[in-house]
Amino acid sequence: MLGTNWLKRLGLALMFSGLTACGGGDPEPNIVETAQADARFSTLVEAVQAAGLADTLSGPGPFTVFAPTNDAFAALLAELGVTKAQLLADKALLMQVLQYHVLPSQVLKAGVPLGKPITPLAGGIFKVDSRGSDLVITDGRNRTARITATDLQTRNGVIHVVDRVLLPADKTIVATAQATPDFSILVEAVVAAGLVDTLNGTGPFTVFAPTNAAFAKLLTELGVTKAQLLADKALLTQVLTYHVLPARVLKADVPVGSAITTVQGQTFTVDASLAITDQRARKAAITATDVLARNGVIHVIDTVILPRP
Numbered sequence: 001m002l003g004t005n006w007l008k009r010l011g012l013a014l015m016f017s018g019l020t021a022c023g024g025g026d027p028e029p030n031i032v033e034t035a036q037a038d039a040r041f042s043t044l045v046e047a048v049q050a051a052g053l054a055d056t057l058s059g060p061g062p063f064t065v066f067a068p069t070n071d072a073f074a075a076l077l078a079e080l081g082v083t084k085a086q087l088l089a090d091k092a093l094l095m096q097v098l099q100y101h102v103l104p105s106q107v108l109k110a111g112v113p114l115g116k117p118i119t120p121l122a123g124g125i126f127k128v129d130s131r132g133s134d135l136v137i138t139d140g141r142n143r144t145a146r147i148t149a150t151d152l153q154t155r156n157g158v159i160h161v162v163d164r165v166l167l168p169a170d171k172t173i174v175a176t177a178q179a180t181p182d183f184s185i186l187v188e189a190v191v192a193a194g195l196v197d198t199l200n201g202t203g204p205f206t207v208f209a210p211t212n213a214a215f216a217k218l219l220t221e222l223g224v225t226k227a228q229l230l231a232d233k234a235l236l237t238q239v240l241t242y243h244v245l246p247a248r249v250l251k252a253d254v255p256v257g258s259a260i261t262t263v264q265g266q267t268f269t270v271d272a273s274l275a276i277t278d279q280r281a282r283k284a285a286i287t288a289t290d291v292l293a294r295n296g297v298i299h300v301i302d303t304v305i306l307p308r309p
Helices: 005-022 030-038 039-051 071-079 084-087 090-098 173-178 182-194 210-224 224-231 233-241
Strands: 061-066 127-133 133-136 144-154 157-162 205-208 265-271 275-277 283-293 296-301
Touching: 030 039, 030 157, 039 071, 039 084, 039 090, 061 071, 061 144, 071 084, 084 090, 090 127, 133 210, 133 296, 173 182, 173 210, 173 283, 173 296, 182 205, 182 210, 182 224, 205 210, 205 283, 210 224, 210 283, 224 233
Parallel strands: 061 157, 205 296
Antiparallel strands: 127 133, 133 144, 144 157, 265 275, 275 283, 283 296
């Protein structure tokens, strides 16, 4: 038979074990506490406190935080040409930038929607793509950041570590085109057609943007000069609106093989090789995708597409 003392010791051990399982230990830290305990995030913690976001990120959540390291903040200061004190004093900017790193739900690495638009608390979008073994974020200004560690679990969400501070978009589609030398003729055409205000509007839009070389090919094909093309506002409006969709459609969401309806009203199709077939059975290759803007996205094409006459 077992001795009485042994049974007492077993009972005490089981009782202690039960108390521990019921929460006798320290609770898991929240996002802010986890960042405070990690030397890599000391500047981030200062920024969160300066922006007045500590209580929010200590709340029930769940949240997902893409957390820039101290080195990432140091690089941002050099990029913006400001001191840390100046950055921390700009509460409005800090709020906008920090909330751009936070999702209002828990998204683990396995659940990141690759290539799709991701909307953070600040609004706008960014996207995450897989490049080899890396996960790379493209922010609203088309800057890239690498996710260097994932799935740091906290009581109220998850942290992914990033090597660059993300910034929300600061340019519309028109301003993005204006800043790109290879779209100079497209910009002239948009101005001549009176479409600047529309494409500077809220949107969102998707623009399939022909390069200067694409417009040069079109002039040869139509047998007109650039001045003649720009003077024909009715034709320009019809052609340009045929390049615009009334929604933001990233590469990952392009409906391959299906008719895509444009602002102009007619459709075109895109095949698996990212070649467009227009209403005149002409082909245009999409040569670059997912150039993000504040009010939409631009995909670059090598041929001006044309609707039916």
